[in-house]
Amino acid sequence: ARPDVQEFYYSDEGSQIRAREERRRRLRIAVVGGGPTGVELSGELCDFFGQICRFPDGAYQRLREDVEVLLIHGGSELLPSMDPELRARALSALEDQGVSVYLNTRLKEVGQDYIVVGEKGSDEVQTVPLAITIWAAGNAPVPFVRELLSQLPESAAGSGGRINVDRWCRPPTRSADSFGSILVLGDVACFESRSKFESSPSALPQTAQVAGQQGAFVARMLNRGYDLRVTPPRLPEPSEEDEEASFSLLRTWLVARGLEEAPGFDFLSLGLLAYVGQEEALNQVMVGDVPLFNYSGKVAFFLWRSVYLAKQASSRNQALIAFDWLRTEAFGRDITRL
Secondary structure, three states, rough: OOOHHHHHHHHOOHHHHHHHHHHHOOEEEEEEEEOOOHHHHHHHHHHHHHHHHHOOOOOOHHHHOOOOEEEEEOOOOOOOOHHHHHHHHHHHHHHOOEEEEOOEEEEEOOOOOOEEEEEEEOEEEEEOOOOOOEEOOHHHOOHHHHHHOOOOOOEEEEEHHHHOOOOOOOOOOOOOOOOOOOOOOOOHEEOOEEOOOOOOOEEEEOOHHHHHHHHHHHHHHHOOEEEEOOOOOOOOOOOOOHHHOOOHHHHHHHHHOOOOOOOOOOOOOOEEEEEEEEEEEEEEEEEOOOOEEEEEHHHHHHHHHHHHOOOOOOHHHHHHHHHHHHHHHHHHOOOOOO
């Protein structure tokens, strides 16, 4: 709305061109990273701009031709963790909405009002003027993780600054006395697993699904009282003096189930979901290593929203989110505080 970026504010053609280019620069947003976060954010941005710029009720209809969203990805396909057909669908859905997708492209530099990108394997670079750059290509380890790695042996260093762990989420330590006193899980843990369809093991993805299952696994080990200093972790032998521990109901129940030794962690993949904008989503539904079906489009969007609601921590959050969706559908997005 600023007059200095409107053509009518100037009389000469050169100033009008510069004003138009500056306005477009301020409305150009780059998202770096073609994983689920980058793809979903690009789709949400397109939904947002499409709604506030739409005819006839959009508040910023005159900016419809100036808004641009860029998605920059270093790989050859978006959403590399999904099946090829869903990767292709993600690319076509974003391009249909007007997203400029740069594949096989590296981010070289981020400036105050520009970025520099270059194609992989090429020395040529391109400077793109823009207003906002959003990083969605992963994070570096936090200082605590780097400090912890410095106190562990070299064998603990995993890929991407993560910490190698065994099947019980234990990293190697410098001494046998401290082994089992540290547990690492979630995005920080680097645990390699191999499915029956893979020839070589690969690290589990840094997703909430993995972190949630590891958290429940570690909680069970701690609640059951396994001795984490031994491999595999076992229930400690009760002493003759501790008669209460000898006849513990929990211990009796675990021994009866054959759980005197703690089973190792096994990740059970339940599939992948991603939203791509315009009420379309991608669903790759599976149980473990067994693929069930792939969906894309409106049906997938309904399933995506159902899972999103079901994962909320409380019924209050579920009601608030559902109400917000209905309000947005009926009255549009609230942009009064932007």
